[in-house]
Amino acid sequence: MDSDARHALLADVDRVCDLVGTTLGPFGTNKLVVESGGRVTTTASSSLLLERLELDDPATTLLRDAATDFRDERGDGSTRMVLLTGALLSQADDLIERGLHPTVVARGYRDAFDVAIDRLDARARPLSLVGAERVAETALTGTRNPATRRHVSEAIANAVTDASADDSVDGGRASVDVVARIGGVGDTELVDGVVIETPLVSEAMPRRQRDAGVALLSSTVDVPRLGGATDSSERSISLDVDSFEDRADIGAYERDQFRRTLSDAAEAGCRFIATQGAINDRVKTRVADAGITAIERVDDDVMRRLVRNTGGQVVPTLEDATPETMGTADVGFERLAGREFVTVEGTAERVYTLLCRAPDPRSVSAFEASATSAISATFHALADERVVPGGGATEIDLERSVREAARGTASREQLAMEGFARALTAIPRQLAASAGLDGWTGVLRLRVAHTEGRSSMGVDALSGEIRDVLDADPVVEPRRLQRDILGAATDLAVQLIRIDGQLSASDLADDEPTPPVQ
Incomplete structure (x- = not known):
């Protein structure tokens, strides 16, 4: 595949990733999807958006399938995975245009990933310092009412903790179901059964x-x-x-x-x-x-x-x-x-059921998806018992670690590692932008704070400010889920940048039929 074809392939995927990435966070933008049959959908759900988009390009279809599989297996984090994949591909495209071979980029990304994972493990905190309800509240982006968020998050944390303590439950996200219907938000309740x-x-x-x-x-x-x-008789009877x-x-x-x-x-x-x-x-x-x-x-x-x-x-x-x-x-x-x-x-x-209420059909769908994500995030946190600061604080910290490691690398992989570090800033930049802040200004402020040793400074999208996300009302995410997001995005990006040709399976036959053996 020549450079123009590869650039076009990566550009298509990058556009989809940017589109999906804008739905990140509690103030992620809505999308009005008009399908060819005239069906109109308004959604801020990345999974629903990818499902509704009519994607024909094989690379974008691969991206959609990967995001769907991630959502099905982990239950949360697919939006961040897609956004990070797009950022990694954008950086890789620039590096390849500057003459770096895709194999070198892939090796550099793998080295950077190893550094990021080591740093992620080192900065993780015990879940007991913040509590499972804080993990649920961070992931519960379907409502912005503080009282509702607190009430629903506590219900989710109690149910998931109870289900996780039962040895007969297999890690059990299936132990807590969500049923969302139209009604008053205050009527949301947790049902034992x-x-x-x-x-x-x-x-x-x-x-x-x-x-x-x-x-x-x-x-x-x-x-x-x-x-x-x-x-129930075993014999056939004829009357x-x-x-x-x-x-x-x-x-x-x-x-x-x-x-x-x-x-x-x-x-x-x-x-x-x-x-x-x-x-x-x-x-x-x-x-x-x-x-x-x-x-x-x-x-x-x-x-x-x-x-x-x-x-x-x-x-x-x-x-x-x-x-x-x-x-x-x-x-x-x-x-x-x-x-x-x-x-x-x-x-x-x-077995528990969270019976959610929202005032209109679109809100019902958003609330249900958000509550399902919060349940999954809480299960991940309880299974690992380790959390990391949210709001992009972890990504900025990982960026610093990868940059430092890159400076100690003498080979050409250094450029790819630096590209990996730059890609990590896509998440805090998008969170800042969706909260009404300037994205790049927010990233620069976070970099300064982390350089000064304030490594838990992140974006609080709900309050629209940059603050210490481990202070009052902590914003935290499961360490295990963060590892999975980094791993899935890196694997998918490496898979895509190493594509050197697009073939039609129907065109693989020889132009001239092989004569039969005499």
Whole structure:
């Protein structure tokens, strides 16, 4: 690939990174995305923005896939990862234009990354100095109301701490779910259990069940048909019916079988049914008459949470629901803001739901994404028990360390290390700009402060000032997440700058077919 083609490739990625990077922080700018079909989306979410952009270039598609994977695996930090990747690529493009080989740039970036990680580990502080709620509050950018931020952050910290202390929870971001709906922000609450937005299958069903046996099913609840899909017999049955009376007898037998199955389940303690299939209209009244509450069409994620929370097992049919396969929970239905919610408070693993409220659909989406990020950041902090100053303070400190290491490097990699250091300032510069400050002036002020030994000076975007972010109301981030962001951005940048050609897989065949061997 010639220099012009490489420059064009990196420039496309750099433009997307700059666009996504402006959404960083609590005052990140919104984007109005108008899709080709006429759909209009207003968002400050980097992941939603990348999803909505119609990217055809292979390099930008690779960037989007990397950001999506990072978000799925870590839950937070994808915006910073994309912004840092763009800054690294911009620096690399300049260095390559000045004659530095891409391999030298890649080696220099790797050396700089090692220096940055060593410094990051050295400056990390124990989580106990600030508390998990401060990590959650830093990541909770979906609301700027101080009281709401404090309330929601404390709820997240309590839930995540509780879930992390349970050995049966696998690091468990899945232990804390977020459900966001329209309503008053002050109504946001943390629920100990699984919250599902769904109506009862019948208004005649009980709305409260205490210490209920929970049957978790994977198929439709209906009267079984002899030889049909809902029949549990292993043999296929073929019936030759000649009269109306025979048909009526078969129908009576099937209904009697369902009544016995329902009665057996109720006697075994079943008081709540959650099925991934449907509950047929002709049996809803019978289920309600048996004193059983039921919901239908439960998706896979909710079913997994119900399994963990109630201790039950997913079985095919109601006939398979036994005391050994059923879980236990308190179940309640209530209507909030015109919507039906069921709350399942199980007795097995601790599972929480943060029920968020926001005044309009766009705010609901932003609040939900922000709360999900705060949950993930808190899990990272509790897993590692180490944090670093936020607000760009850590990036400025790492920049100084990498620059010092570069000055002691005699090879050409020194230039690449200096480029890596300059790229690190993209994050504090963007935070300062989004807070209403001049980006470069903010970086210079931070550099001066860090040179004077004030290494925890950073940008407080909410207050719009540069201050010691470890003082009152600390702004802190998980060390482990910072390591992952640096690593992912460096790997992606190195991968892209080492591309020397773009090939179409359909054009790899020889122009002339190879003659057959005689």
